Amino acid sequence: MGRTSDAKNKILDAAATLIEQRGYTALGVAEICAAAGVPKGSFYYFFESKQALARTVIDEHWVTQRRQWEQLLGSERNPLQRLRDLFEATEEVQRVGQQKAGVVAGCLFGNLALELSNQAEEIRGRLQQIFEEQISLIEQVVVEAKERGLAGPAVDAREAARSIVAQIEGRVLLAKLLNDPAQLETLWRNCLDLLQVPAQARTTTG
Amino acid sequence: MGRTSDAKNKILDAAATLIEQRGYTALGVAEICAAAGVPKGSFYYFFESKQALARTVIDEHWVTQRRQWEQLLGSERNPLQRLRDLFEATEEVQRVGQQKAGVVAGCLFGNLALELSNQAEEIRGRLQQIFEEQISLIEQVVVEAKERGLAGPAVDAREAARSIVAQIEGRVLLAKLLNDPAQLETLWRNCLDLLQVPAQARTTTG
Structure with missing residues (x-):
């Protein structure tokens, strides 16, 4: 039993490592098993297909990332500072990945969204749920920021949260393309703009 | 000669169609030739490799897209309106693609940036150039907008242009994931925020 789950x-x-480095399509089950050091026969004992494996990799990645997002976005700090904490953690993840692998791997969900959306409906559906959850987690903080006068009154909290997630994905794309995690440094300033944060709140929190 | 270039x-x-639909890695030369209706032997007469083909597809796509961008961003209209024209054209491209293929294909450059950045240095280098050119084209308009008082004086034109390109890529990612070109509708509002456009200029141009 211990051996099995091992x-x-x-x-x-x-x-997870191989998909991050080279995407999904380029991988074969044999290669994954070789990298894992397990016989190929055991693969189908655990997973119905390569796609089922990808689905599990996505789920596990989101369990870990959601825990981090909930911790950062649910802290006792000022709502804007919580968003800043999230951006800095996102940049840090890409920096650490770059130090480890030599290249910025980008966002697993963003990578797979562009690679597989039009080819694997099950993966598309799961990624849609994850992005909507991300948007909801940010939306809650934007609602709080608005209540405290830290975001513009005309801001639609859900739409602004969606734009912040889009900005993260776009900036991560540039970070990957340029192999430069510093592309994420502007997320904080972008967020202040997208939330129409009043000048006074910018100086106290920025 | 006519036959050859044909x-x-x-x-x-x-x-171009196959890469848009299914990415680069999933494709084989034989499949491309079959779709093109040409004998496989002729492929290597024109292209050294599949990567050389991809490089040419990228170049040709950018020739066409740059022409459109230059036309829209270099028009006689108000600078903010020119940016709006670009966003609407970008949305239209995805709408037309969806009507044709049933799915939003997304941005060829963004798709390949995430798929190939860490695997093909030549492709990465070319895509880096293209994104920097896109940023420069937008930057020129932002500079003009600032001169006319249509963008906030504190806005860094280059950085703002980079953020706008990131926002486009992030929104196109959501459009592809959700198979919904309407995800691009907010680009205009996002742009007004990212450029810190004064309230008065928003009402006259928005």
């Missing part, structure tokens, strides 16, 4: 975890870890 | 164009057209 092999499954090894496959998941190897797949 | 075959090359057929390969380029088929490759």
Whole structure:
């Protein structure tokens, strides 16, 4: 039993790394098993297909990332500062990844959204849910910011949260393309603009 | 001679469509030639490799897109209106693509940036140039907008242009994921915020 779940975890870890480095399409089950150090036969004991594996990699990645997002966005700090904490953590993830692998890997969800949306409806559906959850987590903080007069009264909290997620994805794309995590440094300033944060609140929190 | 360049164009057209639909990695030369209706032998007469083909597809796509961007962003209209024209044209391209293929294909450059940045240095380099050119084209308009008092004086024109390109890419990602070109509708409002456009200029141009 211990041995069994061990092999499954090894496959998941190897797949997560390989998908991050090279995408989904380029990978074969044999290669994943070789990287995991498990016999190919055991793959189909745990996963119905390569797509089922990708689905599990996505789910596990979101469990970890959501925990981090909830912690940062649900803290006791000023709402704007919480958003800033999220941006800095996002940049840090890309920096650490770059130090480890030599290149900025980007966002697993964004990568797979562009690679697979039009080819795997199940993956598309799951990624849609995850992005909507991300938007909801940010939306709650924007609502609070508005209540405290830290965001413009005309701002639509849901739409602004969606724009912030889009800005994160766009900036991560540039960070990956340029292999430069510093592309994420402007997220904070972008967020102040997208939330129409009044000048006074910018100086006290910025 | 006519026949020869005809075959090359057929390969380029088929490759552009297939890369847009399914990405680069999933494609084989044989499949591209079959779709183009040309013998596989002729492929290597025109292209050294699949990567060389992709490079040409990228170049040709940018020739067409840059022409459109220059036309829209270099028009006689108000600078903010020119940016709006660009956003509406971008949305229209995705709408037309969706009507044709049933799905939003997204941005060829963004798709390939996430798929290939860490695997093909030549492609990465070319895409970096293209994104910097896009940023420069928008930057010129932002500079003009600032001169006319249509953008906030504190706005850094280059950085704002970079953020606008990031916003486009992020919104196109959501449009592809959700198969919904309307995700691009907010680009105009996002742009007004990112450029810190004064309230008065918003009402006259918005």
